[in-house]
Amino acid sequence: MGGMSPAACLHKCRGLDLKLKKISMIYRAQSQILPLWKGFCFMTLVIRRSRIHADGCYTTEPIKKGGFVTEYTGPRITLAEADALYEKSPRTYLFGLTNGTHVIDGDSASAFINHSCDANCEADEVDGKVIITAVRKIEAGEELTYDYNLYDGELDDDSPCYCGTKHCRGSMYSEKEIEKRAQAKLEAKNKNR
Numbered sequence: 001m002g003g004m005s006p007a008a009c010l011h012k013c014r015g016l017d018l019k020l021k022k023i024s025m026i027y028r029a030q031s032q033i034l035p036l037w038k039g040f041c042f043m044t045l046v047i048r049r050s051r052i053h054a055d056g057c058y059t060t061e062p063i064k065k066g067g068f069v070t071e072y073t074g075p076r077i078t079l080a081e082a083d084a085l086y087e088k089s090p091r092t093y094l095f096g097l098t099n100g101t102h103v104i105d106g107d108s109a110s111a112f113i114n115h116s117c118d119a120n121c122e123a124d125e126v127d128g129k130v131i132i133t134a135v136r137k138i139e140a141g142e143e144l145t146y147d148y149n150l151y152d153g154e155l156d157d158d159s160p161c162y163c164g165t166k167h168c169r170g171s172m173y174s175e176k177e178i179e180k181r182a183q184a185k186l187e188a189k190n191k192n193r
Ligand SMILES: C[S@@+](CC[C@H](N)C(=O)[O-])C[C@H]1O[C@@H](n2cnc3c(N)ncnc32)[C@H](O)[C@@H]1O
Pocket: 050, 052, 053, 054, 055, 056, 091, 092, 093, 094, 111, 112, 113, 114, 115, 116, 160, 161, 162, 163, 172
């Protein structure tokens, strides 16, 4: 795992406060000037132990509500490649893309962002890039989280959630997926009677 993502560096260097709809266009422009800015980056995201799970990602700077946080960077690989690479890994840093065929194999601090059922960030796919923005004001030193809204897991994998918030669903699956899984479990139980 590497250090801070390029987008986070640019955020710090240029004081950007991007609105989601503008990110895609601006990011493309930024990518072209990235080499010029690389030497001026300050660390704004750090990885530290988390009370949610193992290590987490923290901001050293306050972030405004709606502000750009970082991009979930890493190579795009197919689901089959991900399976082959990580079948036996207990923990992975994969982010599923909406095309349903590819995932991002996280390679920056953003890959350490843990799940929370009452998250301070959200992750959105914009033109194939995964952009993380703040859904509320975040103070310096806070752990960054977003809702994983997991889906399509094995029936025997409940992916328990330890976010500890008042609104915890008890699982990192989406609400819809929790209902779907409960129904599937009921059907499996009835079938075995
Ligand atoms: C991308 S990693 C996040 C970084 C991870 N904490 C680490 O130190 O490698 C995703 C994994 O972290 C764990 N995780 C993240 N959020 C969690 C939560 N709210 N409750 C339980 N486990 C969580 C799960 O094992 C999940 O598969």
